[in-house]
Amino acid sequence: MLRGYGKPGKATKKTKIMDRNQITKWLKSPDKMARKYSLHVVYFCTGCGIIEIPPTITARWDAERFGIIPVATPRQANLFLITGYVSVKTLRAIIRTYEQMPEPKYVIGFGSCPINGGMYWDSYNTIKHLDKYIPVDGWIAGCMPRPEAIIVSVTHLWTLIDKEMANGYLRYKKNYTAYRRNQEMVLGTLEWPPVYQESGNGDQESG
Amino acid sequence: MVTIILQSILSVLAALVIGVFFLGLFRIIMARIHWRYGPPLIQPVIDIIKLFFQKGMSHGIMFDFGLIISLAGSLAIILFMPFGNWCPLSGSGGLLVILYLMLLMPFGVALSGGAGGNPNISIGISRKLILSLGYEVPFLLIMLAVMTQYKSISIVEIVQHQQNSHWALLSWPLCLPGIAYFLILPAMLGIRPFDVASAPQEISSGSMVEYGGKYLAFAHIEHAFGLSITIALFVNLFLGGAGNIVFFFVKMLVVFFVGLCVHAVFPRFRVEQAIKYLWKWPTALAFVGLVITVLMK
Numbered sequence: 001m002l003r004g005y006g007k008p009g010k011a012t013k014k015t016k017i018m019d020r021n022q023i024t025k026w027l028k029s030p031d032k033m034a035r036k037y038s039l040h041v042v043y044f045c046t047g048c049g050i051i052e053i054p055p056t057i058t059a060r061w062d063a064e065r066f067g068i069i070p071v072a073t074p075r076q077a078n079l080f081l082i083t084g085y086v087s088v089k090t091l092r093a094i095i096r097t098y099e100q101m102p103e104p105k106y107v108i109g110f111g112s113c114p115i116n117g118g119m120y121w122d123s124y125n126t127i128k129h130l131d132k133y134i135p136v137d138g139w140i141a142g143c144m145p146r147p148e149a150i151i152v153s154v155t156h157l158w159t160l161i162d163k164e165m166a167n168g169y170l171r172y173k174k175n176y177t178a179y180r181r182n183q184e185m186v187l188g189t190l191e192w193p194p195v196y197q198e199s200g201n202g203d204q205e206s207g
Numbered sequence: 208m209v210t211i212i213l214q215s216i217l218s219v220l221a222a223l224v225i226g227v228f229f230l231g232l233f234r235i236i237m238a239r240i241h242w243r244y245g246p247p248l249i250q251p252v253i254d255i256i257k258l259f260f261q262k263g264m265s266h267g268i269m270f271d272f273g274l275i276i277s278l279a280g281s282l283a284i285i286l287f288m289p290f291g292n293w294c295p296l297s298g299s300g301g302l303l304v305i306l307y308l309m310l311l312m313p314f315g316v317a318l319s320g321g322a323g324g325n326p327n328i329s330i331g332i333s334r335k336l337i338l339s340l341g342y343e344v345p346f347l348l349i350m351l352a353v354m355t356q357y358k359s360i361s362i363v364e365i366v367q368h369q370q371n372s373h374w375a376l377l378s379w380p381l382c383l384p385g386i387a388y389f390l391i392l393p394a395m396l397g398i399r400p401f402d403v404a405s406a407p408q409e410i411s412s413g414s415m416v417e418y419g420g421k422y423l424a425f426a427h428i429e430h431a432f433g434l435s436i437t438i439a440l441f442v443n444l445f446l447g448g449a450g451n452i453v454f455f456f457v458k459m460l461v462v463f464f465v466g467l468c469v470h471a472v473f474p475r476f477r478v479e480q481a482i483k484y485l486w487k488w489p490t491a492l493a494f495v496g497l498v499i500t501v502l503m504k
Binding site: 020030031033034035037038040043058059062064065066067071072073075076078101102103104 | 234241246247250253261262264407411415416420423
């Protein structure tokens with residue numbers, strides 16, 4: 001994954017992605033900059049990929065350098081890592097967690113399983129296309145991806161936030177009827193009311 | 208009049224800046240102890256800016272007002288607390304007002320959480336109140352000892368006495384309550400080994416579980432104020448205050464750093480272990496200190 005970036009010594013010159021210290025950018029768009037450099041990841045073990053999170057947040061790779069910390073509740077989070085395969089049962093929890101997160105929120109699918117089912121491609125119980133049920137802003141391919149891949153994916157997420165392309169939550173709001181229909185096709189009846197009004201431009205309810 | 212208003216604004220600003228600085232320093236020092244590099248010093252500021260731009264969610268009018276009560280309590284304490292030579296409302300109240308107002312901070316959070324309706328909040332609040340029951344007993348004994356020794360309830364006079372002679376922590380009968388105060392300081396700050404009330408791994412950060420967006424931002428600010436107040440009270444009562452804000456800040460920094468080292472190396476007490484500890488050593492020290500102070504007078 002990191003091979004394309006050349007030798008470690010040269011990498012700093014080639015890839016100057018981080019603009020946290022540029023005051024002018026902070027004054028121009030404080031919301032965008034603060035969103036980029038304060039990503040709080042929801043602490044939710046969705047699959048086996050969660051095993052890559054401890055080395056990422058602890059001493060070896062130390063994601064806190066970039067303001068990425070895990071938080072214990074979806075209300076405080078704005079980044080959701082879908083770590084590993086998604087079973088039908090997990091999907092229910094994932095949707096509830098996603099809907100509880102405050103906007104703006106970003107989702108990254110981690111590993112090959114959320115992308116297309118991975119090694120569970122013919123399982124009756126595994127969700128093959130996560131993108132049908134909740135909007136995903138980016139994918140990390142691999143089984144397992146290395147912890148560096150998480151950090152590289154976060155730099156890609158920064159670029160997306162800069163270009164205002166990380167708009168999964170807006171897509172969810174806009175196409176909520178379709179997403180809800182897809183969710184009901186897999187899970188049967190959902191026991192919670194629609195989060196947005198069916199017209200698609202409603203406000204978020206408390207719940 | 209103008210000086211009082213100016214000093215009020217300045218001391219609130221100083222408490223906020225010092226508290227947020229401590230939150231940043233907290234994360235850096237913890238990272239260095241873990242052998243990590245750690246976030247930049249302004250990371251709490253970035254977090255608070257982001258949280259204000261995020262869409263929070265309310266659970267009714269009490270949910271909002273509880274936080275406001277809590278914040279108002281902290282702001283009121285700061286007006287009565289000398290920060291260096293700034294003490295806007297020094298003529299009135301003193302320690303007794305601070306003792307009463309300090310109850311507002313957990314009380315407001317409890318009111319706010321009660322409206323949230325999450326079971327984790329109830330557990331967190333009950334733990335917080337039990338813990339405050341644990342540290343209030345030694346805390347009141349310490350306050351009594353200090354008030355008896357200096358025959359005053361005014362913090363300004365207590366600071367003046369100490370600056371005329373020497374620090375309370377280094378004088379004979381008051382060193383015992385001073386040590387007791389330092390022993391209960393982690394419980395008052397809610398840091399390890401007394402972070403049962405906001406344990407992220409057990410009860411999803413307790414009373415903070417439903418806060419998001421600007422509510423969480425205000426909770427962070429309230430936490431920053433709480434840090435400033437508790438440490439400032441220790442510095443005023445036992446380290447002799449300071450002539451100006453810079454020396455005061457340096458003393459606060461030392462106390463905070465020592466407390467942080469305790470935080471970094473200890474695991475978490477269970478609630479009943481915490482109560483057992485709080486009602487044994489700090490209470491005994493404070494009580495013995497109080498008795499000796501009374502007998503020597």
